[in-house]
Amino acid sequence: MRIMNMTCIVAFAAMLQTPTQVSAQYCGAASYRCCPPVACQPVSCYTACRVERRTCYRTVYETCYQPEQYTVNRTVYETQYDNVQQTCYRNVTETAYRQENYTVRRPVYETTCREEQYQVQRPVWDVSYREECYTTSRPVYETIERQRCRTVMRPVTETLERECRRTVMKPVCETVMQERCHTVMQPVTTYRTVREDRGCWTTQRRYIPGPVLPRLTCDPCRGPRICMVQCPGVTTCRRVYVPNVVCRQVPCTTYKPVVVRRQCPVQVTRYVPQVVVTKVPYQVCRMVPEQVVEKIPVRVCRMVQQQHTRRVPVRTCRMVCETRTRKIPVRTCRYVEETRCRKVPFCVTKKVPYTVTRRVARCVPKQIATTCTRMVAKCVPRQVAYEVCNMVPVTVCPGGCSTPGCTDCSAGGCDSAIDSPSNATDPGYAPRDDRPRTFQPEPDPGLQSRHSRERAV
Secondary structure: OHHHHHHHHHHHHHHHHOOOOOOOHHHHOOOHHHOOHHHHOOOOOEEEEEEEEEEEEEEEEEEEEEEEEEEEEEEEEEEEEEEEEEEEEEEEEEEEEEEEEEEEEEEEEEEEEEEEEEEEEEEEEEEEEEEEEEEEEEEEEEEEEEEEEEEEEEEEEEEEEEEEEEEEEEEEEEEEEEEEEEEEEEEEEEEEEEEEEOOEEEEEEEEEOOOEEEEEEEEOOOEEEEEEEEOOOEEEEEEEEEOOEEEEEEEEEEEEEEEEEEEEEEEEEEEEEEEEEEEEEEEEEEEEEEEEEEEEEEEEEEEEEEEEEEEEEEEEEEEEEEEEEEEEEEEEEEEEEEEEEEEEEEEEEEEEEEEEEEEEEEEEEEEEEEEEEEEEEEEEEEEEEEEEEEEEEEEEOOOOOOOOOOOOOOOOOOHHHOOOOOOOOOOOOOOOOOOOOOOOOOOOHHHHHHHHHHHHO
């Protein structure tokens, strides 16, 4: 190993002292021109690593839920009513009167007389007489009798009875059932699903791969070169919260108004028409014809002519002027203030107590057995396949090229042998693997113990 390291240092120094132009491959650190063909073959056996993949199985526990019947005591509230006497007050409005003085103006009428003179025409009548002859007829009355037959209707009164029918309203008391409605608060129990998180904190391991760093290696075929080397990773532990959402039914009791109808006996008075027959006496007057002969005095008048002389007054009128004085009444009005008193009504409100009976509802609890169904969690194991990659050491001897199919190093067939290290025994060396790596998480011992406890339960 020490000889190979010294060879790499000498080759690197020779490369720096050579005035020839260096190729741009491998960042100018190596060239195929300085690699002799005999330098590609290893001088001793070395150990390389190959990737071996195998499929493993692990047990994964899944949680399933099965229905389970169980009996619980449910509290049911019944409504009972108690009669409670309560004193209430109602407002009663009464009318009161108060004395109020007010001033009015009363009209006072006064009558005075004033004298007034006026001219009138007074008639003056003069009477003169003249004689006048006239003839008058004087009636002379004589009384004679004569008979006259006539039919008169004589009233005859009889007493009869007749039926008088009248309808009266007779009160009849009956008991009828009347439907009355009242509202009660009835409890209603409903169930709602509540999601609870019953998770826990677990410790989770995480593998963090190391950084890929450039490293200077010496290749006997190509000389010193820079390779990207994967550093060892670090395993970290952290607390991770694993949620476990559990659904459960929570009873919720609410009160819902319910209209209750019931039949109540009520005394009803109704009036029934009834016909009452009574006999009423009445008088009937009927006229009976009757012949009556009577003597009627008849006064006969005859006229007798007579001559008379009389003095007829003749009245003449003449107008005479006169001056008269008269008193004319004059009415005057004046207002006199007076103070009067009147009663003004106003309303007075006072509270009058009265007692009412009301029914107070109270809830009485009662236990009733109820069968419910709940979901019981059960762990079911299941086998899950996963792939594990292992590095298997392989010993390569210098009987030929380490890579299958490599025939000539000068033709570039040893490119795959660049990573076949001559320093495989170096503790810091890691074989190069360009394939993607899969890191499988380790099973959590805490989770496995919990699953074992659930299986035991």
